[in-house]
Every structure is written in C-alpha cells, then in structure tokens.
Amino acid sequence: MASLLRLPSLLKPEGQVTPRSVDFNAWYTDVIAAAELADYGPVRGTMVIRPYGYAIWEAIQDYLNVKFKETGHSNMYFPQFIPYSFIEKEASHVEGFSPELALVTIGGGKELEEKLVVRPTSETIVNHMFTKWIQSYRDLPLMINQWANVTRWEMRTKPFIRTLEFLWQEGHTAHATLEEAEKEALQMIDVYTKFAYEQAAIPVIPGRKSRVETFAGANRTYTIEAMMGDRKALQAGTSHNLGQNFSRAFGTQFMDENSQIEHVWQTSWAISTRFVGGIIMTHGDDAGIMLPPNIAPIQVVIVPIWKKGDEKSAVMEAVSSVQNTLKEAGIRVKVDDSELRTPGWKFNFYEMKGVPIRLEIGPRDVTNKSVVISRRDIPGKQGKEFGVSMDPSILVDHIKGRLVEIQASLLQKAIAFRDSNIVDVSSYGELKEAIAEGKWARGPWSARCFPFEQPEGAKKCFMTGNPAEEVAIFAKSRRKKLIAGAGIRSRNIGWRR
Amino acid sequence: MASLLRLPSLLKPEGQVTPRSVDFNAWYTDVIAAAELADYGPVRGTMVIRPYGYAIWEAIQDYLNVKFKETGHSNMYFPQFIPYSFIEKEASHVEGFSPELALVTIGGGKELEEKLVVRPTSETIVNHMFTKWIQSYRDLPLMINQWANVTRWEMRTKPFIRTLEFLWQEGHTAHATLEEAEKEALQMIDVYTKFAYEQAAIPVIPGRKSRVETFAGANRTYTIEAMMGDRKALQAGTSHNLGQNFSRAFGTQFMDENSQIEHVWQTSWAISTRFVGGIIMTHGDDAGIMLPPNIAPIQVVIVPIWKKGDEKSAVMEAVSSVQNTLKEAGIRVKVDDSELRTPGWKFNFYEMKGVPIRLEIGPRDVTNKSVVISRRDIPGKQGKEFGVSMDPSILVDHIKGRLVEIQASLLQKAIAFRDSNIVDVSSYGELKEAIAEGKWARGPWSARCFPFEQPEGAKKCFMTGNPAEEVAIFAKSRRKKLIAGAGIRSRNIGWRR
Known part of the structure; x- marks a missing residue:
C-alpha cells in the first residue's frame, strides 16, 4: 500500500494550486x-x-433544451x-x-474545387x-x-473561455415581421438571463451591445454580461436581431397574407461552453471552485471515516444506506470510499471541485445515528453542522433545504460583489478612477452594454456634456485591448456571440 | 383561402412517393x-x-445515454x-x-505547418x-x-446511411487485461442488441465481423447486422476489441499491481445516425414509414373533423381535453388542427410519417364521448376501432396498451421477415441459390486457415461476388462451426464501424 501512495498523482499537492486571492488567472488554470x-x-x-x-x-443543456x-x-x-x-454573401x-x-x-486525397469553411457559426448555411x-x-x-x-x-486561447473549437447551441429563427423577430431576440436573452440567475447563480446584466461589438451580420445584439471574480467582464450569451441581412443575401422570401413576396426577418442566439468558464470564474475561493447546487454534477459527497478495521463495516453500512436515501430523493450523491487517500485529502479535493455539501460519517456518527455536514460556501467551522439525524425523513429535507440555501447564497454573494464593484459615474474623471480601480463604471455613454434597467430622469453624457439617451456599462475585460473610442477593455474582441 | 391552397407544397402529391413494393431505394429517398x-x-x-x-x-441518445x-x-x-x-501511428x-x-x-488565413485531420473516429486522439x-x-x-x-x-452517399459528415456516439475504454476489454466489447454489443430489439424493433443478428470488415486498428470487431426491407444487410453498430494496438502506438502504459509497466487493453464502440436510416428501411409499406412507438417523436396524432362552423368549438374542446389527458399520461401527442388541409390529406401525411396511432374526433364522437383509433401497422379497416371511450381512465390504458402491441407487432413482423429470408445451406449450390434469390445464407463454414502467402491483385469472394481481401483454405473438418452472417451481401463496404 505504501508504495502506491508514492505514485505520481494527477493532482498537484495542496498548496501548488495558486490561491485565487494571489493570482486569479493562475488559479483559474490550476483548478x-x-x-x-x-x-x-x-x-x-x-x-x-x-x-x-x-x-x-x-446540466446547462438539460435546462436550456x-x-x-x-x-x-x-x-x-x-x-x-x-x-x-x-x-462571402x-x-x-x-x-x-x-x-x-x-x-x-x-x-x-484530392484538392477540392471550392474550399470548405468549418462552421464558425451557421447563419449562412x-x-x-x-x-x-x-x-x-x-x-x-x-x-x-x-x-x-x-x-x-x-x-x-484559454480553456472554456476562448478555444479554437467549442461546443454551443445556436438558435435560428425566421419571422414574417421585424416586430416578431425583435420579440424573439428579446425572449431568448431573457431565457439566458433566467438561466444565469436561477441555475448558474450568475447575476448577469442583460443589455444591448454597442455597435462595435454587434455580431457580424446583425442589426442589433443583445448580451448578458457577467462580472467574474477578478471583476473582468465576460460576455456569457448573445441574441441577435439579424433583420433582413441574411435573407436578402440568400433570397429567403415568403408570400405574405396579401400575396406579396417579402424577405423574412431573422434572429440567432447562442450560449457556449464558455459559460462553464464563467461559472468557474464567478464562484470560488483560494481552496477551489464552488458549484451552484442546481448545476453541480455532484451535490453531496460522502466521506466515510474509520480507523480500526472493525469500524469499517458499520461505517460503510451507514454510508451506503445514506447514499441510497439521498439518491432515491433525486440528490446527486457520490461516495468516496477509496482507501488510498486520507479523509483530509478528500476534504481538500472535493472542496477544490466545488461540491456544495460534504457529509462525514464515522463510528461515533453511526452510534448516534447522525452525520456531520459541511457547506462548501461557508468555509471553516461556521459551515459545519454536527449531529444531523440520519433518519431519511429528516435528512433528505435537511439536505434539500441546505442545497436551496447554498444556491441562493452563491447568487446573493455574486450580486453583492457585482454591485460593490459597479460605480455610478458622471464625469470622465470618475470613470477613469473607477476603471483604474478595476471596477465597472455605469454612466451615460456608449459602451459594453446598455442595461435594460435604466435610471429615471434626464441624462447627460459625462464625456461630451451632451444629452445622453442611455446609461451604459463600462468594464475591463480579460483581453487587454482597447475598443476604439469606447474606452472599454474587452474580453470579447473576436468573440462575436 | 382558395388561393393559399394553390401555393406549392413541400410535400409531393400523394402517388409521387414511389411505392416501396415498386422501387425500394426510390421509396427510401422519397419518404x-x-x-x-x-x-x-x-x-x-x-x-x-x-x-x-x-x-x-x-430518442436513440436518450436511451443509450x-x-x-x-x-x-x-x-x-x-x-x-x-x-x-x-x-499515421x-x-x-x-x-x-x-x-x-x-x-x-x-x-x-495561414497555411498550417501540419495538416489537421477532421476526425473520422477518435482512437488516436x-x-x-x-x-x-x-x-x-x-x-x-x-x-x-x-x-x-x-x-x-x-x-x-445516401441520406442517414452513408454521408460525408454524420453524428454518432463513440465509446472508448482502457483496461488492465485483455479479458476485461473483451468482456467490455461484448457488453456493449449486447447493449446495442437490446436497444435494437426493444426500442427500434429491429431483430439484428449480433456476431463477429470477418477480417476484411474488421475495424482498421482492431483485433476483433463485433457487429449487429440488420436485414432491411429489401433484404440487404445493414451494419447497424459495432464494438471493437482493439487489443494493445493503439496503446503500443501511443505508449499508453500503466503500472500494474506488481509494479510492472504494461500497455493498456482497449475497446471502442459506436452507433451513428445511420441507425435512423436502418429504422426507416426496416419498417414501412407503400404508404410510408412506420415508427416503433418507443422511439416515435409523435406516438399519437389527433385529427379533428368538423364541417359546419358550429361543430368546430365542441370538437376542438374535446380534442384539447383528450390531448391534455394523453400528454399528462406521458404519451407524445400532436394535434393537427390546420384548416388548410383536409382530414384525408392529414391521414395520408401522418401515415407516411409513420405515427403509430391516429385518433379521429368528430361531432358524432363528441356526442358519444368516444374516439376513433387507427393503427399505422394494420392498414385499412382491420386496424380501426370505433367508439373507444374518451374517459381518461379508459382511454389512457387503451392507448398505452395499443402502443405496446404495435411495438411488439413491428418486431414480430421484422423477425418473421428476417427468418423467412435466411436460408440454412449445406452446400455451395444451395448457397449460390440463396444469394441469387437475394436472401441471406447461413451455413457451416470451416476455413481452416488464411495462408500467410497470398496471391497478388484484386480478389472477389467466390460465393457472394463481394471484394475479398484474403484467400482462405477450406477443407472438411470434424467440427462444424457456425458463423452468423457469412455469405451476406453487404451494404457496408468502406464503412468500418
């Protein structure tokens, strides 16, 4: 057994994962x-x-489908x-x-007469x-x-966030009127927004993209912008009103109720595996990631604890019974009963993997017919509960309640973080200051997105002093590139959807 | 309204779909x-x-997943x-x-230093x-x-059966021993076989592929061979024991329990969108396809029938109530209430689409609180039931029972068809006769060995006329051995999985 423990592990020893508070980007690739x-x-x-x-x-697919x-x-x-x-059309x-x-x-084996594009998006086909x-x-x-x-x-490139090949869903619709297409584009950004809030616990800001960042071929692009743990902005989903741009290019026409031939009005909308990166970058701490229970592959991990050989069978019997109880209640549960790793190692490992709840079951718990519960979102003793009854009628409700709490708490924390990092600005000086501090600035002008939720009253552009129609969001983005004229550092140049 | 009915329809007029009994291949592309x-x-x-x-x-994905x-x-x-x-490895x-x-x-925009292959299968990566x-x-x-x-x-190429790009699942496993890999390869061909019988109602013959048709890189390929409606064979799924071929090429090694370094033993297995083509080609008649209820996207279509305007509301109310009843019972139901098509047109359309059960609801049915049921698998009056009660407690069980019957009946019919088209042969003359009649031949075959020394040039199977890669030595032997699928005309040359 001893020799096995000396085998190289895929997992870096604890401590070699860069702490999130020290270097966010290194933490991201490490975890x-x-x-x-x-x-x-x-x-x-x-x-x-x-x-x-x-x-x-x-989990994203199941919900959106x-x-x-x-x-x-x-x-x-x-x-x-x-x-x-x-x-080219x-x-x-x-x-x-x-x-x-x-x-x-x-x-x-033959040179093709016409080169084929490996789809970057499918509007044309x-x-x-x-x-x-x-x-x-x-x-x-x-x-x-x-x-x-x-x-x-x-x-x-960066794993999940920007890769040569990625997975996504792309919706495509054709309508008889511009109004219908606009309604559809808004409906789908709303579906994405609800998903982000309710499932991923990411308090995205839905809004309209500036002209600079509008999808290549769209009249109007709606976006959900998410604030990552380093306060950079991530474009997490988009929905485009394509107008008649593609229908004119491809002659997509229909006969309307008055027997007139018209071009169709279209939309397209997409969410990709980038969203997984967004979840990782939103929730987490030095110990690793934190997954919202609604989308966590493992919601509860059970770690059996026993020392003497004769303790094992009673502990494992209780573990197996609790596992079945939770499984039957529809909870995604995993038991790690490997004897090659210590309980302490497992605690660290599943914390790093962001499993929302850990159950420990040892000999004393078996005697007391109870379990120890640890919440991933509340580190240390504060997140621990001792002596929670193993009785299925009590335990299931208790765990389900905690999962709901964790889901809500991750969202609340993300909202608080977001709001404490958005500054309302009314001058170029204030904007500069906010951006220099790494915050998002919200002020009357044109930028990353124009939030649906707008303050009341007349607005004045803080750059020019002219009347402003809208309030906009400004933010540094992961990609250190300046958008001409907009003054926003964007993570998304070249990532159009 | 009249002008609309003159618009070109996507659907070829009835009768332009080539009857299956006249030209199977034309029927296939037409439907x-x-x-x-x-x-x-x-x-x-x-x-x-x-x-x-x-x-x-x-539906295939949901089951297999x-x-x-x-x-x-x-x-x-x-x-x-x-x-x-x-x-190349x-x-x-x-x-x-x-x-x-x-x-x-x-x-x-740049020429790549190394060409990239768009995956034809993923064993190498x-x-x-x-x-x-x-x-x-x-x-x-x-x-x-x-x-x-x-x-x-x-x-x-041919839609679903053989296309430049197709969708599939590919399983890949690595094991410590040859025995485990062999067990896995057999387990997965068994999963496919059960799927084919129980879901797709296709009575496939599981077996081992000849060397000519073994997957490029495998030691042994298991296959499920299905007899299509034209008695041609379709390779519907394969499972490969890859031995150590890829682990040796890529250095995939592990330390065993005795601290010895060994190469892993591997399998791969796949089912593709070709299976959809197999379903279409197995069940059907001159009127169109027949989908087994377990995988039919629409299990029940409801066609409302009314003539006078004042009949409509009562009929539609009953239709909507029956629809909800069936939907709540987990039955996949569709109502076609389009007023642009006649009920007769709809009957033909959903028969062609292979919907297992059609419900008709007209004014008299509303009065009697009953429905008319038609089974797709039994054409004409024999497949019709009149006066089946609309009462949910009766209707749901009745429909569910019929769906089970249809599922079983399609399988039984396919088994009968298959068995009446497989001839047991015991001589070369009988084999030739069976193949000439387009049937499958099953017979004792004892190639004693495939000599190392092989003649140059193209070879043709002396029994089936298919290309042959090898010459075999035949001789009378004491033990008669049965190989399923020997002497089958295959649709699969060039399709390795």
Missing part, C-alpha cells in the same frame, strides 16, 4: 487541471472537456462544412469572420436551407436550434 | 423528403437532419482536429482511413490523452463516451 474539468488538446488552442467539466455542460422546446423551438442538425462562397459577416476561419482544402423550406407565411415562424461544435481560429 | 426527415446539404454528400428525423436520433451511464461510462468531449501524424488505421480524410490546411491520464492500475478501467460529429470522405 481546471486539478479539479479535472478540462485538459489541453494536442492542437494549439484546443481543449479536451473531461467528464466533470462535461457534466456541467450537460426544455426551455427552448417550451418556447416552440425544435432541435435539428446542419452540416459543419460550408462552401466558402456562402461566407453577407458583407459584414465575411469581414468579421474571414480572419478566423479553418478551411478544408483536401478531401478524399441555415439561410441556404431556409430558402428551400420557406414559401409562404404559413411556414413561419420557423424556429430551430442545434447543439454543435464550432471552430474559430483564435490566436490567444 | 425521407416527404416525411421531412432530412434534406441534402449544399456540399456534396452532406445531409441536414430535420426536426422530425433529429427527434428519432434524440442512460445505458452507458448505468454501465459505468462518463460523457466527455475531445477536439475534432487531429494532427495528421497521429493517424497505427499502421492498419492509417491504411484504412487515409483515403477518406478531410484535411484542414489553412487556419486564421483518445490514446494521446489516455497516455497523459493513465499511470497506475488504479486509473483503470477508464470508460468514456462522446457524442460527436465525424467526417469520412465517402464517394457514394
């Missing part, structure tokens, strides 16, 4: 490796999503190879995407097909979604 | 279009899977771009796959990663699965 969320693929900028990370993505179907969308699948000529689309395309030029399927207003609205991989040749 | 299962993509050989076809794939997890597998995701050098793998690769040679993750026997077995798209540059 992704140590919590076995993802790994680097062999091709530069690609990522392998490991089972624990993929299970978070599956239900919502998409409830709102009238059907899943389907479009080919990923798009003729190069399609990309919509002027701003080609301008936006051509620098980051992957091209297939050889197929079946969707419109090509919509043109075949739509004839009359009776074929509208056409509302579909696909779960797929997409490829964008990013130069600076 | 795929008319039932809106799939469409052709803009790039040769690609396919768009439309919502109705995709929902069948989702549960079974994969029950048998200890976790989902994850590997990048689709594989360095070309990886493909396993000798028979590169030989098998290199003729049908799609290659990315340009990324982000999986092994590259497994080598990083596996150190000790404690890391084994490693059992994962991914749902993904794959690309093979096929020259002759």
Whole structure:
C-alpha cells in the first residue's frame, strides 16, 4: 500500500494550486487541471472537456433544451462544412469572420474545387436551407436550434473561455415581421438571463451591445454580461436581431397574407461552453471552485471515516444506506470510499471541485445515528453542522433545504460583489478612477452594454456634456485591448456571440 | 383561402412517393423528403437532419445515454482536429482511413505547418490523452463516451446511411487485461442488441465481423447486422476489441499491481445516425414509414373533423381535453388542427410519417364521448376501432396498451421477415441459390486457415461476388462451426464501424 501512495498523482499537492486571492488567472488554470474539468488538446488552442467539466455542460443543456422546446423551438442538425462562397454573401459577416476561419482544402486525397469553411457559426448555411423550406407565411415562424461544435481560429486561447473549437447551441429563427423577430431576440436573452440567475447563480446584466461589438451580420445584439471574480467582464450569451441581412443575401422570401413576396426577418442566439468558464470564474475561493447546487454534477459527497478495521463495516453500512436515501430523493450523491487517500485529502479535493455539501460519517456518527455536514460556501467551522439525524425523513429535507440555501447564497454573494464593484459615474474623471480601480463604471455613454434597467430622469453624457439617451456599462475585460473610442477593455474582441 | 391552397407544397402529391413494393431505394429517398426527415446539404454528400428525423436520433441518445451511464461510462468531449501524424501511428488505421480524410490546411488565413485531420473516429486522439491520464492500475478501467460529429470522405452517399459528415456516439475504454476489454466489447454489443430489439424493433443478428470488415486498428470487431426491407444487410453498430494496438502506438502504459509497466487493453464502440436510416428501411409499406412507438417523436396524432362552423368549438374542446389527458399520461401527442388541409390529406401525411396511432374526433364522437383509433401497422379497416371511450381512465390504458402491441407487432413482423429470408445451406449450390434469390445464407463454414502467402491483385469472394481481401483454405473438418452472417451481401463496404 505504501508504495502506491508514492505514485505520481494527477493532482498537484495542496498548496501548488495558486490561491485565487494571489493570482486569479493562475488559479483559474490550476483548478481546471486539478479539479479535472478540462485538459489541453494536442492542437494549439484546443481543449479536451473531461467528464466533470462535461457534466456541467450537460446540466446547462438539460435546462436550456426544455426551455427552448417550451418556447416552440425544435432541435435539428446542419452540416459543419460550408462552401466558402456562402461566407462571402453577407458583407459584414465575411469581414468579421474571414480572419478566423479553418478551411478544408483536401478531401478524399484530392484538392477540392471550392474550399470548405468549418462552421464558425451557421447563419449562412441555415439561410441556404431556409430558402428551400420557406414559401409562404404559413411556414413561419420557423424556429430551430442545434447543439454543435464550432471552430474559430483564435490566436490567444484559454480553456472554456476562448478555444479554437467549442461546443454551443445556436438558435435560428425566421419571422414574417421585424416586430416578431425583435420579440424573439428579446425572449431568448431573457431565457439566458433566467438561466444565469436561477441555475448558474450568475447575476448577469442583460443589455444591448454597442455597435462595435454587434455580431457580424446583425442589426442589433443583445448580451448578458457577467462580472467574474477578478471583476473582468465576460460576455456569457448573445441574441441577435439579424433583420433582413441574411435573407436578402440568400433570397429567403415568403408570400405574405396579401400575396406579396417579402424577405423574412431573422434572429440567432447562442450560449457556449464558455459559460462553464464563467461559472468557474464567478464562484470560488483560494481552496477551489464552488458549484451552484442546481448545476453541480455532484451535490453531496460522502466521506466515510474509520480507523480500526472493525469500524469499517458499520461505517460503510451507514454510508451506503445514506447514499441510497439521498439518491432515491433525486440528490446527486457520490461516495468516496477509496482507501488510498486520507479523509483530509478528500476534504481538500472535493472542496477544490466545488461540491456544495460534504457529509462525514464515522463510528461515533453511526452510534448516534447522525452525520456531520459541511457547506462548501461557508468555509471553516461556521459551515459545519454536527449531529444531523440520519433518519431519511429528516435528512433528505435537511439536505434539500441546505442545497436551496447554498444556491441562493452563491447568487446573493455574486450580486453583492457585482454591485460593490459597479460605480455610478458622471464625469470622465470618475470613470477613469473607477476603471483604474478595476471596477465597472455605469454612466451615460456608449459602451459594453446598455442595461435594460435604466435610471429615471434626464441624462447627460459625462464625456461630451451632451444629452445622453442611455446609461451604459463600462468594464475591463480579460483581453487587454482597447475598443476604439469606447474606452472599454474587452474580453470579447473576436468573440462575436 | 382558395388561393393559399394553390401555393406549392413541400410535400409531393400523394402517388409521387414511389411505392416501396415498386422501387425500394426510390421509396427510401422519397419518404425521407416527404416525411421531412432530412434534406441534402449544399456540399456534396452532406445531409441536414430535420426536426422530425433529429427527434428519432434524440430518442436513440436518450436511451443509450442512460445505458452507458448505468454501465459505468462518463460523457466527455475531445477536439475534432487531429494532427495528421497521429493517424499515421497505427499502421492498419492509417491504411484504412487515409483515403477518406478531410484535411484542414489553412487556419486564421495561414497555411498550417501540419495538416489537421477532421476526425473520422477518435482512437488516436483518445490514446494521446489516455497516455497523459493513465499511470497506475488504479486509473483503470477508464470508460468514456462522446457524442460527436465525424467526417469520412465517402464517394457514394445516401441520406442517414452513408454521408460525408454524420453524428454518432463513440465509446472508448482502457483496461488492465485483455479479458476485461473483451468482456467490455461484448457488453456493449449486447447493449446495442437490446436497444435494437426493444426500442427500434429491429431483430439484428449480433456476431463477429470477418477480417476484411474488421475495424482498421482492431483485433476483433463485433457487429449487429440488420436485414432491411429489401433484404440487404445493414451494419447497424459495432464494438471493437482493439487489443494493445493503439496503446503500443501511443505508449499508453500503466503500472500494474506488481509494479510492472504494461500497455493498456482497449475497446471502442459506436452507433451513428445511420441507425435512423436502418429504422426507416426496416419498417414501412407503400404508404410510408412506420415508427416503433418507443422511439416515435409523435406516438399519437389527433385529427379533428368538423364541417359546419358550429361543430368546430365542441370538437376542438374535446380534442384539447383528450390531448391534455394523453400528454399528462406521458404519451407524445400532436394535434393537427390546420384548416388548410383536409382530414384525408392529414391521414395520408401522418401515415407516411409513420405515427403509430391516429385518433379521429368528430361531432358524432363528441356526442358519444368516444374516439376513433387507427393503427399505422394494420392498414385499412382491420386496424380501426370505433367508439373507444374518451374517459381518461379508459382511454389512457387503451392507448398505452395499443402502443405496446404495435411495438411488439413491428418486431414480430421484422423477425418473421428476417427468418423467412435466411436460408440454412449445406452446400455451395444451395448457397449460390440463396444469394441469387437475394436472401441471406447461413451455413457451416470451416476455413481452416488464411495462408500467410497470398496471391497478388484484386480478389472477389467466390460465393457472394463481394471484394475479398484474403484467400482462405477450406477443407472438411470434424467440427462444424457456425458463423452468423457469412455469405451476406453487404451494404457496408468502406464503412468500418
């Protein structure tokens, strides 16, 4: 046994995970490796999503799939190879995407006559097909979604946040009127917002993108912007009103009720595996990540504790009984009964993995028919409860209650963090000061997003002194690049959806 | 209203769908279009899977996902771009796959230093990663699965059956011993077999592939072979014992319990969107396809029937009540209340789409508080029931019972068809006769050995006329051995999994 413990471990020894408070970016890449969320693929900028990370993505899929179907969308699948000529048809689309395309030029051993684009997004091929399927207003609205991989040749990559290939869903709809399309685009950003708040416990700010960051081919892009633990902004989902840009480029027309031929009005909207990165970057501390119970692959981990050999069978019997109780109650529970690791090692490991609740069961607990509960979101003794009854009728409700509390508490903490880091500014000086402090500035001008929620009364642009129509959000973003004129550091240049 | 009815319809007029009994292949492509299962993509050989076809794939996914997890597998995701050098590492793998690769040679506007393969299957990249993750026997077995798209540059394509890009799941496992790997490969072909029988109502024949059709890189390939409606064989799923071929090529090693370094033993197994094609080709008649209730996106379609305006509200009220009753009972139900199509048109349309049960509700049914039921699998009057009570306590059980019957009946019919088309042969003459009649032949076959010394040039199977890679030695032997599937005309040349 001793020799096994000397084998190299995939997990860096405790302490080698950079503390979040010391270096946020180093912490992020460290926990992704140590919590076995993802790994680097062999091709530069690609990522392998490991089972624990993929299970978070599956939780996102499960929730959104239900919502998409409830709102009238059907899943389907479009080919990923798009003729190069399609990309060129919509002027701003080609301008936006051509620098980051992957091209297939050889197929079946032969040079292809026309290069094929590996889809960076599917508006062009969707419109090509919509043109075949739509004839009359009776074929509208056409509302579909696909779960797929997409490829964008990013130069600076980061696991989950920006990778050459990523997974996403992309919704595409066609409508008879602009109003319907606008309503749809807003409806979907609302679905995303609810998901972010209720499932991921991320208090995103929904709003409209500035013109600079509008999707290449859209008239208007709605966004949900999330504040990460380092106060940088992350674009966590977008919904586009495409107007008639693609329908004009691809001739997607219908006969309306008055027998007039019109171009359809369209939307598209997407959330990607980037959202998993957003969850990691929102909740966490020096010890690791914290997963909101609603999307945690493991909600409760049970660590059996026994020393003498004769303690083992009684402890394991109780552990197994509690496990079944929780499982039958629909709680995602895992028992770690490995004898190669100490309980202390396991405590650290599952804290790093962000499991919301840990149960410890030892010989004394078996005698008392009780368990010890630790909450991931409240470190130390304050988050511990001793002597909670093992009786299923008590334990299940107790755990379920705690999971609800943890879900709410993570959201509340994130809201408090966000609000304490947004400063209302009314002058260029105040803006500069806020940004210098790493905060977000909210003030009358044009920027990262224009929040739906607007203060009452007349507003004046703090830059020019002219009347301002809207209040905007300003923020540093992960990518240290300045948007011309806007004064915002953005994490999202080149990431258009 | 009249003018609308003159608009071109996506659906070919009845009668333009080639009858199945006249031309099976034409029927297949016709129903795929008319039932809106799939469409052709803009790039040769690609396919768009439309919502109705995709929902069948989702039913396959839902079932298999549960079974994969029950048998200890976790989902994850590997990048689709594989360095070309990886493909070359396993000798028979590169030989098998290199003729049908799609290659990315340009990324982000620049010629790449190393060409990237768009995955045709993932053994190579999986092994590259497994080598990083596996150190000790404690890391084994490693059992994962991914749902993904794959690309093979096929020259002759057919919707669902063989397309340039298709969707599949690919399982990959690593074990400490050959025995474990063999057990896993057999377990997964068993999962596929159960799925085929119980969900898809396809009585597949599980067996071992001949060497010619063994997966490029496997020691042994297990297959489920299905007899289509035209008596051709379809390879519907495969499971491979890869031995140590990939672990040796990629150095995937572990320290065993005796501190010895060994190569892992591996399996891989897959089912693809081809299975949807298999379902279509198994069940059906001149009127269209027939979907087994367990995987039918719509299990019950309700067609309201009314003529006079004042009949409508009572009928629609009853329809809506029945719809809710069935929906609450977990039955997948659709109401087609379009006023642009006649009930007769709808009858034909949903028969073509293979919906297992149709309910008709008209004014007289409302008065009698009853419905008319038609079974898709029993055409004409024999499949009709009149006066079935609308009372939820009666109707739900009645419908559920009928769905179970239809599921069983489709399987029984397919078994009868299969068995009447497999001939037991005991001589070369009988074999030739069976093959000439388009049947499958089953007979004792005792190739004593496949000589190391093989003649040069192309070879043709002297029994089936299919390409043969090997020459075998035949001789009378004491033990008669039965090999399932020997002498089957195969639709699968070039389709290795």
